[in-house]
Amino acid sequence: MAVLQPNAAAVVDACLSGDEAAALAAAAALPEDQGYLNYPSSKRALARWVRRExxxxxxxxxxxxxxxxxxxxxxxxxxxxxxxxxxxxxxxxxxxxxxxxxxxxxxxxxxxxxxxxxxxxxxxxxxxxxxxxxxxxxxxxxxxxx
Structure with a gap:
């Protein structure tokens, strides 16, 4: 259910861009207390990718x-x-x-x-x-x- 949890839009967008380095940078740029957002953000990006593709x-x-x-x-x-x-x-x-x-x-x-x-x-x-x-x-x- 991670796809329904809060996420980091910058990480989602970077994942969807297809640029792995940008996605890693966006994930690393999250404040330490928001690192947990990387997991639901990756799930949200995957769900959006499926809908798009x-x-x-x-x-x-x-x-x-x-x-x-x-x-x-x-x-x-x-x-x-x-x-x-x-x-x-x-x-x-x-x-x-x-x-x-x-x-x-x-x-x-x-x-x-x-x-x-x-x-x-x-x-x-x-x-x-x-x-x-x-x-x-x-x-x-x-x-x-x-």
Missing amino acids: APTDAWAGRGIPLNAVAPSVVLTAMTKDLVNNDEGRALLERSVPMPLGGYATAEDVAWPILWLLSPENKKVTGQLLFVDGGTDAVLRGDNLWE
């Missing part, structure tokens, strides 16, 4: 659907310390609510990806699919445009 001749013009998934908390080595203690779980429950089934497994995220990549997907392109157990619905409610 999917309808182009390079992708849609060649019959290739281009999409991205935005999982919420996935049980991985990165999250295990958070979910394995009361304080971490409480923090996650407050900031990343997942009313449908709690934390995701890698398999929970893989199934939608498999369909998006399958021959059955003939029309879904340029989409950011929230595979998040309802986090997006809770955090944004019915406001789909922000």
